[in-house]
Amino acid sequence: MADRTSGGTVARDLRIGVDVGGTNTDAVVLSAKGEVLARTKQATSADVTSGLHAALTAVLDQLGDDVRRVGRVMLGTTHATNAILERRGLGKVAAIRLGGPATTSVPPAQSWPADLSAAITARTAVLPGGHYVDGRPISKLDPGALRAVLADVAEEADAIALTSVFSPAFADQELEAAEIARDELGDAVPISMSHEIGTLGLLERENATILNAALYRVISAVWDGLQHTLAERGLDVTTYFAQNDGTLMAIDYAVRYPVLTIGSGPANSIRGAAFLSGLTDAIIADVGGTSTDFGVLYAGFPRESSAGVEIGGVRTNFRMPDILALALGGGTVIGPDGSVGPQSVGYRITEKALTFGGDTPTMTDAGALVGRGAPAGSPIPERLRGALGSAVETADQMLADAVDRMTLGKTDQPLVAVGGGSFLIPDALAGVAEVIRPAHGDIANAVGAAIAMVSGTIETIIPAGEGRREAIAEASGVAGRRAVQAGADPAGVEVVEITEVPMSYLPEPALRLRVKAAGPLGNL
Amino acid sequence: MTLDDVPALARGCAILGTGGGGDVETGTLTAVRAIDEYGEVPLIPLSEVPDDSLVLPLSGIGAPTVAHEMLMSGEEPLLIRDEVERTLGRPVAAVMACEIGGSNGVGPVGWAARLGLPLVDADGMGRAFPEVQMVSMYVAGRPVNLVVLADVQGNVTTVRPIDGLWSERISRAVCVASGASALMADYVLTGAQARGAVIEGTVTKALAIGHAMKDGADPLGALCATLDASVLITGKVIDVERRTGGGFVRGSLVIDGTGEDRGRLLRVEIQNENLIALEDGRPRACVPDLITVVDAQTAGAISTESLRYGQRVAVLSWPCDPIWRTERGLATAGPRAFGYDIDYTPVEELNHG
Numbered sequence: 001m002a003d004r005t006s007g008g009t010v011a012r013d014l015r016i017g018v019d020v021g022g023t024n025t026d027a028v029v030l031s032a033k034g035e036v037l038a039r040t041k042q043a044t045s046a047d048v049t050s051g052l053h054a055a056l057t058a059v060l061d062q063l064g065d066d067v068r069r070v071g072r073v074m075l076g077t078t079h080a081t082n083a084i085l086e087r088r089g090l091g092k093v094a095a096i097r098l099g100g101p102a103t104t105s106v107p108p109a110q111s112w113p114a115d116l117s118a119a120i121t122a123r124t125a126v127l128p129g130g131h132y133v134d135g136r137p138i139s140k141l142d143p144g145a146l147r148a149v150l151a152d153v154a155e156e157a158d159a160i161a162l163t164s165v166f167s168p169a170f171a172d173q174e175l176e177a178a179e180i181a182r183d184e185l186g187d188a189v190p191i192s193m194s195h196e197i198g199t200l201g202l203l204e205r206e207n208a209t210i211l212n213a214a215l216y217r218v219i220s221a222v223w224d225g226l227q228h229t230l231a232e233r234g235l236d237v238t239t240y241f242a243q244n245d246g247t248l249m250a251i252d253y254a255v256r257y258p259v260l261t262i263g264s265g266p267a268n269s270i271r272g273a274a275f276l277s278g279l280t281d282a283i284i285a286d287v288g289g290t291s292t293d294f295g296v297l298y299a300g301f302p303r304e305s306s307a308g309v310e311i312g313g314v315r316t317n318f319r320m321p322d323i324l325a326l327a328l329g330g331g332t333v334i335g336p337d338g339s340v341g342p343q344s345v346g347y348r349i350t351e352k353a354l355t356f357g358g359d360t361p362t363m364t365d366a367g368a369l370v371g372r373g374a375p376a377g378s379p380i381p382e383r384l385r386g387a388l389g390s391a392v393e394t395a396d397q398m399l400a401d402a403v404d405r406m407t408l409g410k411t412d413q414p415l416v417a418v419g420g421g422s423f424l425i426p427d428a429l430a431g432v433a434e435v436i437r438p439a440h441g442d443i444a445n446a447v448g449a450a451i452a453m454v455s456g457t458i459e460t461i462i463p464a465g466e467g468r469r470e471a472i473a474e475a476s477g478v479a480g481r482r483a484v485q486a487g488a489d490p491a492g493v494e495v496v497e498i499t500e501v502p503m504s505y506l507p508e509p510a511l512r513l514r515v516k517a518a519g520p521l522g523n524l
Numbered sequence: 525m526t527l528d529d530v531p532a533l534a535r536g537c538a539i540l541g542t543g544g545g546g547d548v549e550t551g552t553l554t555a556v557r558a559i560d561e562y563g564e565v566p567l568i569p570l571s572e573v574p575d576d577s578l579v580l581p582l583s584g585i586g587a588p589t590v591a592h593e594m595l596m597s598g599e600e601p602l603l604i605r606d607e608v609e610r611t612l613g614r615p616v617a618a619v620m621a622c623e624i625g626g627s628n629g630v631g632p633v634g635w636a637a638r639l640g641l642p643l644v645d646a647d648g649m650g651r652a653f654p655e656v657q658m659v660s661m662y663v664a665g666r667p668v669n670l671v672v673l674a675d676v677q678g679n680v681t682t683v684r685p686i687d688g689l690w691s692e693r694i695s696r697a698v699c700v701a702s703g704a705s706a707l708m709a710d711y712v713l714t715g716a717q718a719r720g721a722v723i724e725g726t727v728t729k730a731l732a733i734g735h736a737m738k739d740g741a742d743p744l745g746a747l748c749a750t751l752d753a754s755v756l757i758t759g760k761v762i763d764v765e766r767r768t769g770g771g772f773v774r775g776s777l778v779i780d781g782t783g784e785d786r787g788r789l790l791r792v793e794i795q796n797e798n799l800i801a802l803e804d805g806r807p808r809a810c811v812p813d814l815i816t817v818v819d820a821q822t823a824g825a826i827s828t829e830s831l832r833y834g835q836r837v838a839v840l841s842w843p844c845d846p847i848w849r850t851e852r853g854l855a856t857a858g859p860r861a862f863g864y865d866i867d868y869t870p871v872e873e874l875n876h877g
Contacts, residue, residue: 102676105598105634106553132703133590138676165594202593203553307830315549405834409762512589 012071012237014063017450018055019242019268019443020048020077020222023289023347026446027055029063029070034275034451036440038062048079049225056229070235072521075226076242076264076449083218084211084312087115091158092122093213096149097206098129098164098173102138108163108206113313120214122157125149129173130165133461133510138165141173143180150184159213160191163206167195169461190216190256197259197318199459200512204308204317211314212259219258223251240487240521244320246271246302246448247455247518250487262311263320265445270295270302270321272448273416276438282414283406283432285399286444287421289331290344292399294324294406297416299496301518319457326402328395330373330421334361338390340398354380363424366391373423400430407431418444455496455518456482464509472498472513479517488519525565525633525643530555532734537629538825539733539747540726542814544797545626545652546588547827550595555634558598565633566642568618570724573715577617579644579722580608580712582635583628585656585673585695586705591627600674600707601635607672607680608712617715620644622659622708624726625652625797626827635707643727648711650723650845651814653857654796656695657688660845661711663853664721671695671710675702723845743823744838753842754875756801756808757781757790758820761835766794777817777831779839790839792817794828799862801839809841810864812848812857813871816840841871 013032018025021044029038040058045051060067083089095108108124109117127146128139150160160181164173174193181191192213198205223239230237241254244263254261269286280300286293296303302321309320327342331349334340345352345360352358354365355376366388368376380388407413415432417425418441427435440447458478462471480493497516525533533555534548541548559565573579582601584591605616619636621629624647636643648659662668668691671683681698685691691710699706713721733750740746748755759781766775774795781788790808793800798815801808809815817826820836847853849870855861858868 099594101597101599101678103595103597105596106550106557110557111553130594132594133587134703136703138594138703200589200593202595203550408833 010068012069014066014069014071015450016056016059016070016073017446017448018052018073018075019265019445019449020044020052020075020079021265021445022078022082025051025055026443027059028440028443028446028450029059030447030450036447037066039440039443039446041443048077048222049228052222052225053229060233067233067235070237073226073230073237073239074242074248074449074452075222075239076268076445077222077261078265079222080215080218080258081262081311083215084116087119089218089221090119090214091217092156093120093159093161093210094122094149094153094157095124095161095163095206095210096146096177097124097126098141098162098177099202100126100128100139102130103165103202106203109210111203111315112207116312116314120210123149123153129177131167131170131173133166135170137173141176146177146180147184150181154185157189159216160185160189161194161206161209161213162191163194163202163209165202166200167193168198168200168205168459171195192256196257199317199319199514201308201317204315207314208259208316208318211311211316212257215258216255219261220255223255240452242268242449242452244318245304245455245516246321246452248452248487248521253486259318266293266295266323267302267321268445268448268452269293269418270297270448271452272444272446273297273418273438273441274300275447275451276418276440276444277416277436279414279416279436282416283403284416284418285422285425286419287417287424288329288419289346289349289421290327290329292326292328292402292421294326294402295321296406301496324402324406326398328363328398328424330362330364330424332363334363334366334387334391336387338387338394340391340394354378354384361388363391363395363421366395367424372426395424396426396429399425403429403431417441453518453520454483454486454488455516456480456484456486457514457516458482459512459514462511462513464511468511472515475513475515476517479515483517483519487521489522493517493519525559525567527556527559529731530559530630530633532738533633533727533731534630534734535737535824536730536733537624537626538827539816539818540624540629540650540730540814541626541652541825541827542797542816543794543826543828544654545623545628546584547592548627548630550592551627551630551634554596554598555630555637558634558637562637562640565636567645567727568642570644570646570715570718570722573617573644573718575714575716576614577715578608578612578614578712579618579620579715579718580605580616580709581620581622581648581661582632582707582709583622584631584705585699585708590704594676594703594705596707597676597678598638599678601638603674603678603680604672604707604709605639607682608670608709611670611682612712614714616641618642618644620722621647621727622710623647623649623652624730625649628652629730645727646722646724647726648722650726651812652797656692656710658857659711660723660847661713661721662688663847663850663856665852666711666713666717666721668711670712671708673698673702673706673708675706723847737823744818744820747818747823748840751840751842753840754871756839756841756875757785757788758783758838759785759790761831761833761837764831764833775828779837782836792839793864795862796828798828800859800864800866801841807866807869808874809871810859810866810868811862812844812853814842814844841875843871
């Protein structure tokens with residue numbers, strides 16, 4: 001697209017990736033060819049916005065006149081996670097479940113920590129509706145009852161969470177109820193539908209949907225901060241949020257589904273590491289100050305976790321990258337006996353670690369002793385050398401065990417080491433074919449955000465025998481259309497994952513099917 | 525039974541589920557909710573049930589995936605109790621778990637609370653089994669003269685099967701019509717009929733297991749001591765194979781020994797529950813004795829569905845109730861009942877010389 005404001009035609013071929021982490025806000029500018037043109041690492045601010053502003057300003061300043069070539073900004077953030085953990089800025093939600101007379105034995109949000117529930121739930125209701133496993137309705141939707149609940153909560157609720165029994169397979173009642181809610185409350189009240197958020201397992205999916213509704217304002221605030229900085233620089237760019245599976249959401253979608261940003265940090269690391277190393281299948285180790293996150297890159301995307309994820313004491317089941325977190329990082333404290341962690345000096349490493357003249361033996365010191373990372377700045381006392389040496393052996397064993405768990409025993413895969421503490425990973429590790437340390441690995445998460453594709457997924461129940469092929473083809477079509485709706489170039493959309501899980505104790509053999517399609521963003 | 529007992533009971537039931545029996549989480553939430561709303565549940569020994577009053581054995585029937593999505597209405601226990609009292613013309617004195625293993629071990633606490641009835645400290649399995657007739661009442665030869673099912677809509681179905689096998693077949697069909705999930709009472713017994721036909725003390729046992737795991741610094745040691753269990757192997761899961769057949773998830777699991785068990789391999793055959801543990805082709809334990817895979821650190825039970833490569837586990841086995849070691853008990857739930865061509869040998873003989 002031409003840039004008409006400058007009077008000439010300027011290619012808008014640059015992308016900015018930003019990752020707002022708990023400690024650092026990283027930003028990177030990539031060219032169309034994937035070269036790093038500018039980069040920065042800034043401290044994350046308490047309000048998120050000023051750190052975001054500082055990081056964006058830093059890379060934009062590095063670009064000079066090329067700023068006009070920026071066409072897209074991709075943002076990854078763990079801000080939503082922190083908002084839940086700290087119960088900060090959360091909205092009040094009316095949680096409405098469609099399933100009556102079934103499901104009334106456990107009301108919505110029953111198992112939540114009391115303070116989180118008090119912070120979030122304005123009202124819960126179980127109304128007639130939902131489907132059986134075979135698609136028949138349990139009850140017809142009762143528009144009158146729904147309108148009555150909506151009218152009752154109109155004053156108090158900032159957002160609505162809708163969950164219907166078996167909606168991942170049969171979404172029509174959630175869609176119908178959302179229509180009614182929009183009609184009753186107007187477009188200003190956001191509506192979260194569970195079938196777009198979680199998988200089978202009613203309470204976990206409902207929990208994720210309520211959290212999602214509560215996060216609406218939080219993610220809007222981040223977006224406003226981003227928009228403000230871009231407007232200040234006179235930039236007219238398209239913005240996206242990174243989500244848990246390493247793909248992007250258009251802003252209007254992200255604002256409706258903020259909970260899907262919760263796992264975007266690790267997902268971006270994995271995707272960024274893949275891009276920087278040029279690999280599509282590998283183990284990724286993101287080493288920070290306090291921990292190392294292991295993930296698996298499979299066919300270019302993070303492998304997803306099959307188990308549920310607990311967030312702020314609430315069980316959920318939406319798609320998250322399969323991450324194994326090890327309490328081992330650059331700031332991990334070494335005991336006098338050579339024991340490793342789990343305590344860490346964290347961001348105070350530059351004052352605490354021995355090599356920086358401090359008094360606390362850390363993994364960074366142990367690394368320096370054996371020639372990993374920078375040589376020690378201050379001499380390491382003789383009496384601690386034995387402990388640090390054995391700590392390295394212990395740490396290497398911990399790393400090898402983690403690799404073994406993540407690779408499922410396949411020993412031929414390369415390992416990509418990224419993050420500020422990646423020097424701690426030895427060049428040779430049991431079960432690893434080769435250790436790769438790509439340039440710019442310390443900002444892999446921002447790179448991952450910048451290069452992300454867009455995706456669409458569908459989960460449904462299909463017959464295991466006759467009709468299986470047709471059902472998979474149909475689901476693949478839906479997943480592809482969802483990717484295009486999210487902004488993918490229709491010509492580049494491919495099915496990247498098909499998962500079939502047999503269901504037990506059913507009269508007709510049936511499968512749970514999940515299909516994911518993804519593609520690059522269309523041209524500007 | 526108080527609110528505080530429910531999590532301990534759930535941990536114990538997960539252990540007694542021997543890998544199956546369904547996720548205890550939803551049952552726990554239901555039980556907590558019901559106690560909160562209707563009050564605590566007295567736990568009574570079978571001896572306190574009058575001879576001519578009824579014991580109501582309850583269990584969920586259906587696909588776990590469905591039960592996890594389409595939760596019960598909560599009214600099902602009332603519908604079943606009313607139907608049973610109407611049909612048999614006697615009062616129901618107490619609720620009992622048909623199956624103490626897994627979700628069906630926790631659920632009865634909530635169902636009893638809803639009914640305002642005590643819970644009998646007993647069940648029909650002492651563990652989890654996949655089929656309706658695999659209960660001690662069947663082994664003891666008690667007639668299954670009444671089966672009542674209730675579903676989320678309030679439909680109540682009364683079945684008068686001629687035996688336990690027909691009970692399984694017809695109940696399963698009714699359950700399918702109800703959307704693959706229902707609550708069921710079967711082997712409704714008078715106090716007199718229940719004596720000698722149920723496995724007593726199993727709720728107390730599940731509670732003791734749950735408390736032992738939680739309280740000590742060495743959860744695995746505490747668990748083994750409570751169960752008097754043998755540790756068959758401690759090691760790492762190196763292979764998990766699953767396939768569906770006949771409505772069940774079948775498969776096997778291979779554990780590679782670590783530490784003192786280095787160099788040994790143990791294979792566990794699975795059909796919803798853990799059925800047989802084999803080493804070098806020889807059984808180390810088999811049904812109806814109990815085989816449970818637990819996390820080596822926390823001693824928490826790992827269900828067959830959540831087994832994964834790389835998990836550090838211990839495999840425990842301990843003796844079943846003597847009723848399962850009778851000729852009819854082994855015919856019902858011994859290795860051959862599950863299609864394995866091996867003779868049953870008690871776990872303590874296989875592992876003590």
